[in-house]
Amino acid sequence: MSLATNAGSGETRVMKPDGIAPVSGAQATLPVAGDRCELCPLTALGCGDGGRVVRLSGAPRIVRRLLALGVRPSTRCHVLGRTPSGGPLHVRAGSVHLMLRSDEASEVLIERDDGKENAHVVPAL
Amino acid sequence: MSCPRCELKSVCAAGCGPLGVDAGTPDCAAPCPPRWYMVGTPNVGKTSLVNAVAGSGLEIGNWPGTTVEVKSARARLGCGDVTLIDLPGAYTLAGTAPDEEVLLPALAADPDALVVNVVDATHLSRDLTLTLELTELGMPMIVALNLVDQAAAQGHVVNAATLEQRLGVPVVAVRAHVGTGVSEVVAAASRATAPRPMVTYPPELDAAIRRLDEMAPDRWHAVAALADELPASRPAPRQRRRRRPGSANAETAETPATVPVRVPVGASSQSAAVSARVSAQVSAATLASAGASERAALPDASLDAFLAIAEARHQAAHALAEAATRTGSSGEDPSERIDRILLNPYLGPFVLLAGLATTFHFTFALSDPWVAFLGSVQAVLAGWIETLPLPALATSFLSGAVVEGVGTVVAFVPVLFTLYAILGFLENAGVLSRVAYLADGLMRAIGLPGRAVLPMVLSLGCTVPAIQSTRMLDQRSDRLRVALSLPSIPCSARLPVFVLLAAAFVPEYAGLVITGLYLVGFAVAILSAFAFKHLLGKDSGSAAMELPAYRLPPVRLVLRLAWLRTRAFLASAGGPILIAVVAVWALLTLQLPGGASVFETVSRALAPLFAPLGLGDWRIVGALIPGAIAKEVVIGSLALTFTGGEATAALGLASGLLAIGAAFVDAVQGTITSLWGFALATEAPDGTLGARLSGAVTTGGAIALMVFTLLYVPCVATLAAIRKAFGTHYMLFSVGYQLAVAYGAAFLAFRIFG
Numbered sequence: 001m002s003l004a005t006n007a008g009s010g011e012t013r014v015m016k017p018d019g020i021a022p023v024s025g026a027q028a029t030l031p032v033a034g035d036r037c038e039l040c041p042l043t044a045l046g047c048g049d050g051g052r053v054v055r056l057s058g059a060p061r062i063v064r065r066l067l068a069l070g071v072r073p074s075t076r077c078h079v080l081g082r083t084p085s086g087g088p089l090h091v092r093a094g095s096v097h098l099m100l101r102s103d104e105a106s107e108v109l110i111e112r113d114d115g116k117e118n119a120h121v122v123p124a125l
Numbered sequence: 126m127s128c129p130r131c132e133l134k135s136v137c138a139a140g141c142g143p144l145g146v147d148a149g150t151p152d153c154a155a156p157c158p159p160r161w162y163m164v165g166t167p168n169v170g171k172t173s174l175v176n177a178v179a180g181s182g183l184e185i186g187n188w189p190g191t192t193v194e195v196k197s198a199r200a201r202l203g204c205g206d207v208t209l210i211d212l213p214g215a216y217t218l219a220g221t222a223p224d225e226e227v228l229l230p231a232l233a234a235d236p237d238a239l240v241v242n243v244v245d246a247t248h249l250s251r252d253l254t255l256t257l258e259l260t261e262l263g264m265p266m267i268v269a270l271n272l273v274d275q276a277a278a279q280g281h282v283v284n285a286a287t288l289e290q291r292l293g294v295p296v297v298a299v300r301a302h303v304g305t306g307v308s309e310v311v312a313a314a315s316r317a318t319a320p321r322p323m324v325t326y327p328p329e330l331d332a333a334i335r336r337l338d339e340m341a342p343d344r345w346h347a348v349a350a351l352a353d354e355l356p357a358s359r360p361a362p363r364q365r366r367r368r369r370p371g372s373a374n375a376e377t378a379e380t381p382a383t384v385p386v387r388v389p390v391g392a393s394s395q396s397a398a399v400s401a402r403v404s405a406q407v408s409a410a411t412l413a414s415a416g417a418s419e420r421a422a423l424p425d426a427s428l429d430a431f432l433a434i435a436e437a438r439h440q441a442a443h444a445l446a447e448a449a450t451r452t453g454s455s456g457e458d459p460s461e462r463i464d465r466i467l468l469n470p471y472l473g474p475f476v477l478l479a480g481l482a483t484t485f486h487f488t489f490a491l492s493d494p495w496v497a498f499l500g501s502v503q504a505v506l507a508g509w510i511e512t513l514p515l516p517a518l519a520t521s522f523l524s525g526a527v528v529e530g531v532g533t534v535v536a537f538v539p540v541l542f543t544l545y546a547i548l549g550f551l552e553n554a555g556v557l558s559r560v561a562y563l564a565d566g567l568m569r570a571i572g573l574p575g576r577a578v579l580p581m582v583l584s585l586g587c588t589v590p591a592i593q594s595t596r597m598l599d600q601r602s603d604r605l606r607v608a609l610s611l612p613s614i615p616c617s618a619r620l621p622v623f624v625l626l627a628a629a630f631v632p633e634y635a636g637l638v639i640t641g642l643y644l645v646g647f648a649v650a651i652l653s654a655f656a657f658k659h660l661l662g663k664d665s666g667s668a669a670m671e672l673p674a675y676r677l678p679p680v681r682l683v684l685r686l687a688w689l690r691t692r693a694f695l696a697s698a699g700g701p702i703l704i705a706v707v708a709v710w711a712l713l714t715l716q717l718p719g720g721a722s723v724f725e726t727v728s729r730a731l732a733p734l735f736a737p738l739g740l741g742d743w744r745i746v747g748a749l750i751p752g753a754i755a756k757e758v759v760i761g762s763l764a765l766t767f768t769g770g771e772a773t774a775a776l777g778l779a780s781g782l783l784a785i786g787a788a789f790v791d792a793v794q795g796t797i798t799s800l801w802g803f804a805l806a807t808e809a810p811d812g813t814l815g816a817r818l819s820g821a822v823t824t825g826g827a828i829a830l831m832v833f834t835l836l837y838v839p840c841v842a843t844l845a846a847i848r849k850a851f852g853t854h855y856m857l858f859s860v861g862y863q864l865a866v867a868y869g870a871a872f873l874a875f876r877i878f879g
Binding site: 060061062063064065067068069070072073080081082083084086087088090092094095096097098099100101104 | 221279281432436461468470473562565575668669674
């Protein structure tokens with residue numbers, strides 16, 4: 001279930017990174033881990049990779065929880081660690097360190113930074 | 126300027142301010158609101174600030190009508206007598222976890238109180254989102270900016286003055302854990318005013334919010350109605366500070382849950398104070414449906430009101446944070462350096478094991494010597510009672526019911542105190558979240574959050590503190606599922622029972638059988654957690670959680686909170702435990718008119734029920750009854766019914782005191798040695814008892830007995846803990862469930878091995 005689905009139409013609406021106006025977007029086909037993608041879910045990122053959050057999809061409860069914890073459009077997110085066998089991700093979102101399970105992390109769509117960042121430097125607010 | 130305590134400056138400094146704070150400042154005289162609500166995100170330092178402001182006198186209690194823990198303290202400050210209420214941490218006012226749900230009703234019920242919003246300067250942008258939500262409540266508020274020093278160390282210099290200027294409410298930099306900035310907080314409290322809402326929403330939403338604001342108790346509720354975030358199930362509620370008293374248009378609402386409309390104070394407080402309270406009332410449901418129709422009528426049908434509102438708040442918070450922060454060269458976050466080692470995929474599992482083992486070890490190794498000491502004191506007291514010139518029944522009642530009962534209750538003090546202290550320390554230090562992170566993959570397999578691993582491990586030691594520790598879980602359904610599964614995990618009191626029975630019946634396979642029992646216990650617990658998932662419904666929570674920065678918690682505060690929590694448990698569980706002990710004593714001691722003991726009669730009546738388990742002997746069934754007080758009692762009662770009880774030795778006053786002294790020395794010695802060594806002492810099984818028992822039941826029956834002992838009714842203290850946390854009906858459910866599971870499993874065991 002997507003947070004912003006128009007009743008009946010099935011069209012997914014998402015939030016632009018820079019504002020509140022939703023855009024139509026079925027353009028993001030979910031890539032698998034390791035893919036080179038325009039809009040990657042956090043789960044597709046390797047350790048140390050990161051970028052800016054473009055939008056959050058998924059069930060309202062997940063979106064609400066992510067927003068409350070500080071994961072929101074335009075936040076810089078980095079994957080700092082993973083636990084083996086599909087366990088949770090250690091993510092730094094802005095200045096906040098979070099544990100996200102893969103079902104939550106896969107709803108965070110990222111515009112990936114070029115190159116691998118140093119994963120252990122605190123970003124600006 | 127007429128504070129009676131301030132006329133003499135020396136008196137004021139001595140009597141008005143909290144310890145170590147110069148209260149003789151000019152602000153001393155200005156009055157401040159009598160109740161302060163501390164609001165902030167989890168781990169932000171609210172409790173530390175309460176402790177710093179109040180000096181001492183911290184109390185712990187449940188929020189009325191809930192099991193949510195709320196801390197409070199009374200303080201005599203320069204600005205008057207104040208009650209500080211430390212509300213649970215929350216990221217938003219619209220949170221749906223049980224702890225978060227307390228916030229809004231608490232604030233709503235007390236609109237003239239002061240909101241002290243504690244903000245983490247290291248996560249300024251995120252925490253200010255909550256601040257902006259709070260400004261929409263229209264209550265007098267101040268902001269306490271905590272951890273400014275840590276933010277500066279990370280390269281972010283936060284300017285409180287800029288923040289104050291932009292927010293329009295007093296902003297004070299504090300260091301809550303060391304208590305600096307307390308006098309400034311007190312001064313700020315007396316100049317706190319209701320802030321203006323300062324988030325600018327998009328025009329199309331703004332119009333709708335304005336319309337909803339006409340009927341809502343405050344702007345926050347209007348915005349929440351539009352965002353579909355209104356806590357509909359809760360009574361929303363409170364008197365409004367209406368800025369446009371004439372425009373109230375909701376008189377027509379006819380509803381059960383009513384919201385009295387609030388009269389304005391703040392900017393227009395003089396006129397407002399005299400203006401009559403507008404009697405227009407509107408229910409939460411009316412407001413919610415008004416919000417729904419506004420949502421439907423939004424000009425741009427594709428606009429998601431919730432996302433747009435959230436984004437507007439975040440933008441405003443971000444702009445505020447940007448304006449107030451000067452970012453310089455940033456050093457590396459020390460927490461990340463630690464995490465690279467602790468959360469390393471290869472080292473992590475070892476860290477997890479070490480963390481769990483340490484918690485377990487210290488909880489039980491540090492408390493065991495003191496449990497033993499209390500046991501010795503109990504024995505001495507019983508010995509003294511023997512010497513009293515009283516009738517036999519009275520002596521028996523005093524030593525068997527009163528001393529035994531109080532002893533059973535008091536025996537939990539060392540365990541609970543140690544556990545609360547260790548858990549409190551690890552939680553505040555940021556370690557528990559890491560343990561939860563590392564265990565999350567494992568716990569997800571059984572549909573539980575990572576944090577649930579701790580109660581399960583602690584349960585190996587004692588089920589009572591394990592149930593208490595389910596508070597760490599966010600969702601009530603998770604807490605309940607874990608708590609109701611825990612009694613199946615064998616606690617340390619069950620081990621001696623297993624050792625004795627295994628040595629008596631299956632001496633050659635004792636180790637194997639005992640290991641098997643532990644596996645069965647865990648399997649039943651995990652299956653129960655699965656079963657309850659469907660029984661109790663899926664939780665709506667999310668497992669996502671913050672990994673807070675590593676910090677050294679204030680040890681004195683942690684110890685104080687541990688003591689308060691222990692006391693709270695004893696206060697609520699002590700009575701039921703005492704009653705159960707007295708009831709079992711009566712059962713064992715009293716005689717029926719015919720001469721037969723009540724105990725034997727009841728046991729004989731129950732025995733046929735246990736025949737299918739291979740336990741038809743009434744003496745064995747009888748031994749299980751007092752086992753409901755504590756599982757280790759099963760051995761004692763088996764000994765009593767099979768070999769006759771041992772008499773309590775009468776003790777003189779001097780020898781009794783000597784025995785207590787010796788036990789105390791042992792306990793101190795044990796505590797010190799337990800810091801580096803851990804020996805699980807198990808009493809050697811009684812040979813004669815074993816021999817007699819093996820005549821009474823077959824091997825299959827013995828295994829059934831062990832399985833039954835493993836799983837049947839948790840001890841009274843566990844039941845009291847379940848009752849305290851979830852209510853009487855869940856306690857009764859647990860009794861029934863464990864009896865049924867134990868009976869079924871024992872039946873299977875008898876069929877397989879018999």
